Amino acid sequence: MAEGGDALEELARSRQVARAAAETLFTQQREAESRGDIRTAEKLSAARSDALSLVRSLTTKIQTGIIRPGGNVPSLKQATEELEERIERMNQTIADLQDARAVLSILTSLVSIVSAF
Amino acid sequence: MRILLFGMSAAVLTLVAGCSTLTAPDEVKALKGATTNFTSALRASEAAGQESAEAEIRGRYRRDMLAGHSIAFDTNCYTRAAEVNDNLDALIIQWRTRPPYDPAASDRAYRTIRGISPCDLPELATALPELPAPRPYTADVSAVVSLDADTLGGAAQNLEAYVEALSDIAGGETSGRADAARAELFEAGRGLIGALKIGGPADLILNVAEAAIGSIIAARRNAHTREFLDRMDPAMPAMMERLGLAARVVTAQAAYDRAQAARYIALHANEALRQPGMFVRRGRQRVASPERIRTYDDAVQRLEIENNALKSLRRSDPMVAARAFAAAHHELKEVFHNPRAHRAALAAGLKEFQDSAVALITALRAR
Numbered sequence: 282m283a284e285g286g287d288a289l290e291e292l293a294r295s296r297q298v299a300r301a302a303a304e305t306l307f308t309q310q311r312e313a314e315s316r317g318d319i320r321t322a323e324k325l326s327a328a329r330s331d332a333l334s335l336v337r338s339l340t341t342k343i344q345t346g347i348i349r350p351g352g353n354v355p356s357l358k359q360a361t362e363e364l365e366e367r368i369e370r371m372n373q374t375i376a377d378l379q380d381a382r383a384v385l386s387i388l389t390s391l392v393s394i395v396s397a398f
Numbered sequence: 399m400r401i402l403l404f405g406m407s408a409a410v411l412t413l414v415a416g417c418s419t420l421t422a423p424d425e426v427k428a429l430k431g432a433t434t435n436f437t438s439a440l441r442a443s444e445a446a447g448q449e450s451a452e453a454e455i456r457g458r459y460r461r462d463m464l465a466g467h468s469i470a471f472d473t474n475c476y477t478r479a480a481e482v483n484d485n486l487d488a489l490i491i492q493w494r495t496r497p498p499y500d501p502a503a504s505d506r507a508y509r510t511i512r513g514i515s516p517c518d519l520p521e522l523a524t525a526l527p528e529l530p531a532p533r534p535y536t537a538d539v540s541a542v543v544s545l546d547a548d549t550l551g552g553a554a555q556n557l558e559a560y561v562e563a564l565s566d567i568a569g570g571e572t573s574g575r576a577d578a579a580r581a582e583l584f585e586a587g588r589g590l591i592g593a594l595k596i597g598g599p600a601d602l603i604l605n606v607a608e609a610a611i612g613s614i615i616a617a618r619r620n621a622h623t624r625e626f627l628d629r630m631d632p633a634m635p636a637m638m639e640r641l642g643l644a645a646r647v648v649t650a651q652a653a654y655d656r657a658q659a660a661r662y663i664a665l666h667a668n669e670a671l672r673q674p675g676m677f678v679r680r681g682r683q684r685v686a687s688p689e690r691i692r693t694y695d696d697a698v699q700r701l702e703i704e705n706n707a708l709k710s711l712r713r714s715d716p717m718v719a720a721r722a723f724a725a726a727h728h729e730l731k732e733v734f735h736n737p738r739a740h741r742a743a744l745a746a747g748l749k750e751f752q753d754s755a756v757a758l759i760t761a762l763r764a765r
Binding site for chain 1: 480483484486487488490491493494495548549550553640641643644647648651654655658
């Protein structure tokens with residue numbers, strides 16, 4: 282349990298949440314597209330791309346954490362900063378959307394997970 | 399890699415040269431050759447049969463599309479790809495919150511990768527038949543050990559150095575340069591097992607490994623190779639299980655990325671192919687417009703790239719290579735304990751170990 286704190290567990294949890302956020306954004310993007318609201322769809326698409334890029338970045342950190350459990354503490358600090366930056370950007374991207382409340386609540390829970398590192 | 403392979407061949411040849419009993423009777427060789435040829439012929443014929451069945455299905459769907467019939471690619475590949483990644487995340491969370499890590503649970507979590515059906519034409523979007531699961535694992539994988547690398551590529555490099563050094567020592571290649579070999583093997587061993595925790599089994603293993611490596615001399619290389627293998631053996635299962643799990647996580651993520659891309663292509667093609675502008679009138683019939691043909695062919699081509707990558711990912715399990723490496727290391731250790739009685743096994747054991755190392759290194763580099 283002691284190795285690398287429980288950072289690995291938190292990374293895995295965050296990855297699950299980020300993947301679920303990407304899927305929710307995808308569903309909303311499709312709904313916006315079918316309404317013909319292209320402007321909203323584009324913003325949701327940008328936020329979804331960012332969520333997927335976050336998923337990939339977390340995968341790299343998890344891989345490092347598994348093969349080098351004692352060597353991942355500095356990189357986790359870096360990961361936390363990266364995650365906060367990304368989430369802030371995603372928040373800004375979708376802040377002006379009327380129909381993004383569900384996504385915002387997912388992202389808020391992601392922030393709380395990340396800040397618990 | 400070429401140097402490594404050359405080194406391995408040299409090591410094996412050295413061992414084989416000293417073992418006259420190794421030559422297999424010609425009949426056995428002929429039988430083995432015939433069996434191999436027969437097996438490859440069967441596989442080739444099976445693959446050709448499958449390709450021709452697929453081509454027939456593709457031809458039928460294209461004719462339907464040209465005739466203006468409604469057509470839709472399957473878009474479900476994403477769901478199962480997300481599932482295998484969720485399973486691996488759940489495994490990691492379980493391992494950290496309620497240790498110990500369970501290799502069988504890892505197998506179960508990863509096995510779902512084989513159920514990902516490609517986003518393709520409905521009749522082609524079939525799941526793989528269930529393949530045999532990796533060999534159940536009973537070795538102790540609870541030791542906290544780590545490879546001194548941040549990436550799978552780095553781990554592959556460490557492994558390569560380790561195997562090369564071990565092959566040199568075991569094969570007698572270093573008899574004229576014992577000091578260099580000692581230093582080389584020590585570095586390789588240290589690179590492979592980084593001591594991570596304060597105290598605990600990893601430090602102990604590293605310390606004893608260091609002592610063993612330090613004592614290797616060319617004149618008694620079998621005894622010292624044996625000692626070295628003895629020291630490394632307990633760490634190997636845990637190290638390889640970690641490496642295999644990390645590679646599984648990376649493979650499942652790659653499958654997810656491919657499935658995402660395929661789902662997009664399929665969804666957009668399905669929508670586009672339904673639009674009124676995609677049809678033209680030919681007499682009293684409504685057939686495909688040039689744009690519909692272009693859209694369809696383009697989607698098929700792009701899906702093929704994603705799906706081929708996805709199919710090869712869902713067939714691969716890096717854990718198989720990682721566990722085979724640990725098993726071969728263990729078997730090599732066993733035969734080094736009685737090299738006189740097991741001369742053939744010694745050469746075969748080293749060969750098997752080297753083959754499994756090459757397979758593992760290749761598997762890691764492919765991620």
